[in-house]
Amino acid sequence: MNAEIVCIGTELLLGHIVNSNASYIARKLAELGVDHYFQTTVGDNPQRLSSTIRTALSRSDIVITTGGLGPTIDDITSKVIAKTIDRKLILERAVLKDVAEYFRRQNKKIPKDSLRQALIPEGAKWLKNSFGTAPGLIIEQGAKILIALPGPPREMGPMVEDHVVPYLRSRSKAGQILKSKSLRLTGGVEAKVNQKVKDLLRLSGPVQVGIYARLGEVELKVMAKAKNEKAADNEIKKLERIIRKRVGSYVYGVDEETLEGAVGNLLAKRKKTVAVAESCSGGLLANLITNISGASDYFKSGIVAYSNDSKVNDLDVPADIIKKNGAVSTQVAKKMAAGIRNRANVDIGIAVTGIAGPKGATKKKPVGLVFIALSTKKKSNCRQFNFSGLRTEVKLQTAQAALNMLRCELL
Amino acid sequence: MNAEIVCIGTELLLGHIVNSNASYIARKLAELGVDHYFQTTVGDNPQRLSSTIRTALSRSDIVITTGGLGPTIDDITSKVIAKTIDRKLILERAVLKDVAEYFRRQNKKIPKDSLRQALIPEGAKWLKNSFGTAPGLIIEQGAKILIALPGPPREMGPMVEDHVVPYLRSRSKAGQILKSKSLRLTGGVEAKVNQKVKDLLRLSGPVQVGIYARLGEVELKVMAKAKNEKAADNEIKKLERIIRKRVGSYVYGVDEETLEGAVGNLLAKRKKTVAVAESCSGGLLANLITNISGASDYFKSGIVAYSNDSKVNDLDVPADIIKKNGAVSTQVAKKMAAGIRNRANVDIGIAVTGIAGPKGATKKKPVGLVFIALSTKKKSNCRQFNFSGLRTEVKLQTAQAALNMLRCELL
Known part of the structure; x- marks a missing residue:
């Protein structure tokens, strides 16, 4: 079985709202193991909507629409569906009663306009809307299934959970399920990771791997289709092992885990404390670390030493070292890291200094040049990075690289 | 002229990400006055992508695709477009040079896989990607226009602004234009603003007002359709005056301006310097301030005093004041603000202390309780806030409220 989603509403075409319904329903279909190849968005125009539904029914087993079931004159979905599949529009008394009850509560x-919502295509099964007045519809047309859902996410979501998922589960033959697991990587570029798992990305069939890149981060998603959860988990485990063998050192976490969360877990586990000294990242590193609930257990303090005075006064960087090497230098980064570690009396001090841009660059020190130093009681090291992008992107890559150095130190 | 959007990516069909590109491009088309009737999403499948592009070209003047231009094996857009419109794929040396330059920086x-990105359909005009390696494409095919853009929003957005909007503007025949201006408000809740401009939100016709709410912020968008820019500007000006009369004190900026940008401008204009002391916002306030290029002119330093020790050692808060009132209190906030102002030797010190949650609350001090203090040579004041939401949402509202206090102080 394969399905197709049709989202209806001129407001979507005007860009007033982001279409979150499509991704919500898509996720549900994936969880049910129902394939899904197309999503279309159309406005409140009878001809274009009708032709879209006709095309969808011609190429997919299941067509799910959202939107256009409300009481206003713009809401044409029921009427257009009836016309497209050649059925009469009839007054369904049970819907009328339900809508009236909604207003009575x-x-x-019941407003006059809402009476229209009880007009549904003949033979349609209607779905109760617990959070509004627009009823959902399930219409079986030969071997095809047409499902119409209301547009507002808070009405559509519960209706999918309560009615559509059970219905589709009962209709789907074999009963395959789809499970997935994401491995989250940092510290390598997309192309590098891509190169190492290229063959896996070409897998087709019941087990597949997808790659998704964000700034400074890559997600490898393993998806398995199987008869039951256990079989799917087994398939995923097999592939995960292969991936970790090739790019394991870049993997910081799985599924919804964040880099700052993974680092926080390591700090808590190793019972280590940390403090940060930031110049070019301007507080972002501390901000990310403190996004994690419980961070106060291991994060003690951060100093955003934006001016040279602050580097000298708040981090004990000798003024002559700044003068000799410049504020953006290995030497200053190392002094900053040692300074914050001593000041805050913590196990690990991390410091960053660099040029976030777009101003402040010199010939020898371009935008994106960043030094990150890590200081412990036993050692001190510093790495140089050359990032590119906007100011905020250089900041983000800087903070991520610092978190990753911290992660590697704790492993 | 009418346009159609085709979003390409199996990750969209799997519901892994919400499709924000479609609404972004839709908004740009609306601003250009270009009609737009369909959006389609397809996966990385050559047959289905090709048939989707063919259908789109048959019914629309302009087809804009996003996604599938990256270096990986999944990225098939250029190849499929070339095949669909019957052109050869050629190696464009200028693209190759640009991609190589990107990596050289x-x-x-240059990774081997990235070489593929220089293969583009013959006769295509390529668009520089300032934030990645995937070039955009503009292809004129008879009277039709095909525009291919990269999928990541941070690459796609600037490319649309810099290349696609000017191109489409040059191609569109006279007719009507649509202009808009956004007023950005903070410090009031949505419902309050909504109440005061309710009648304006109901305007229909050539001038309309939309309201969009984000956490701690409201956007009022005035849109005018007119024969030319000047006439549209006039209509907008009239309505802006009315809105400012009613809710002017909440307006911090217009269009793309950010609160931290507006505050930065005020600090620069008044030649004042600032430093921040943060507890519950954990560095976010410093991070926002330093997102603005040139912040080093007025922002001197920030201290994230997460532990009580740090509040005492780094901000000179007397330990007995913490003991007596607790770290989350007016008294401690005021001492922190005075402490950072003295330490950093700046005109204004801002301090925040509060409970970001979900842990750390007590009966008397619930999650979301935040004190924000502002200290100058002449005075010191403190406000209490009660925010709600997730940990990161409390942090964001805290930082915004602090920026708004700073803004009001500078006005």
Whole structure:
């Protein structure tokens, strides 16, 4: 079985709202193991909507629409569906009763416009809307299934959970399920990771791997289709082992884990404390670390030493070292890291200094040049990076690289 | 002229990400006055992608695709476009040079896979990607226009602004234009602003007002359709005056301006310097301030005093004041603000202390309780806030409120 999603609403075409319904339903279909090849968005125009539904029914087993079931004159979905599949529009008394009841609960009379919502295509099964007045519809048309859902996510979501998922599960033959697991990587570029797992990305069939890149981060998603959860988990485990063998050192976490969360877990586990000294990242590193609940157990303090005075006064960087090497230098980064470690009396001090841009670059020190130093009681090291992008992107890559150095130190 | 958007990526069909590109491009088309009737999403499948592009070209004047231009094996857009419109794929040396340059800036060799990105359909005009390696494409095919853009929003957005909007503007025949201006508000809740401009939100016709709410922020967008820019500007000006009369004190900026940018401008204009002391916001306030290029002119330093020790040692808060009132209190906030102002030798010190949650609350001090203090040579004041939401949401509202206090102080 394969399905197709049709989102209806001129407001989507005007860009007033982001279409979150499509991704919500897509995720549900994936979890059910139902294939899904197309999503279309159309406005409240009868001809274009009708032709879109006709095309969808011609190429997919299941067509799911959202939107256009409300009480206003713009809401044309029921009418257009009826016309497209050649059925009459009839007044469904049970829907009328349900809509009237909805208004009665609010001590209101049913508005005249809402009467239209009880007009549905003949033979359609209607779905109760627990959070609004627009009923959902399931229409079986030969071997095809047409499902119409309301547009507002808070009405559509519960209706999918309560009615559509059970219905589709009962209709799907074999009963395959799809499971997935994401491995999250940092510290390598997309192309490098891509190169190492290229063959896996070409897998087709019941087990597949997808690659998704964000700034400074790559996600490898392993997806398995199988008869049951256990079989799917087994398939995923096999592939995960292969991936970790090739790019394991870049993997910081799985699924919804964040780099700052992974680092936080390591700090808590190793019972180490940390403090940060930031110049070009301007507080972002501390901000990320403190996004994790419980960070106060291991994060003690951060100093955003933006001016040279602050580097001298708050981090004990000798003024002559700044003068000799410049504020953006290995030497200053190392002094900053040692300074914050001593000041905050912690196990690990991390410091960053660099040029976030777009101003402040010199011939020898371009935008994106960043030094990150890590200081412990036993050692001190510093790495040089050359990032590119906007100011905020250089900041983000800097903070991520610092978190990754911290992670590697703790491993 | 009418346009159609085709979003390409199996990750969209799997619901892994919400499709924000479609609404972004839709908004740009609306601003250009270009009609737009369909959006389609397809996966990385050559047959289905090709048939989707063919359908789109048959019914629309302009087809804009996003996604599938990256270096990986999944990225098939250029190849499929070339095949669909019957052109050869050629190696464009200028693209190759640009991609190589991108990696050279990062002191990296061009990965083998990235070479594929220089293969583009013959006769295509390529668009420079300032934030990645995937070039955009503009292809004129008879009277039709095909535009291919990269998928990542941070690459796609600037390319649309810099290349696609000017190109489409030059191609569109006279007619009507649509202009808009956004007023950005903070410090009031959405419902309050909504109440005051309710009648304006109901305007229909050539001038309209939209309201969009984000956490701690409201955007009022005035849109005018007119024969030319001047007429549209006039209509917008009229409505802006009315809005400012009603809610002017909440307006911090217009269009793409950010609160931290507006505050930065004020600091620069008044020649004032600032330093921040943060507890619950954990560095976010410093991070926002330093997102603005040129912040080093007015921002001197920040201290993230997460532990009580740090509040005492780095900000000179007397330990007995913490003991007596607790770290989350007016008294401690005020001492922190005075402490950072003295330490950093700046005109204004701002300090925040609060409970970001989800842990750390007590009966008397619930999650979301935040004190923000502002200290100058002449005075010191402190405000109490009660925010709600997730940990990161409390942090964001805290930082915004602090920026707004700073803004009001500077006005």
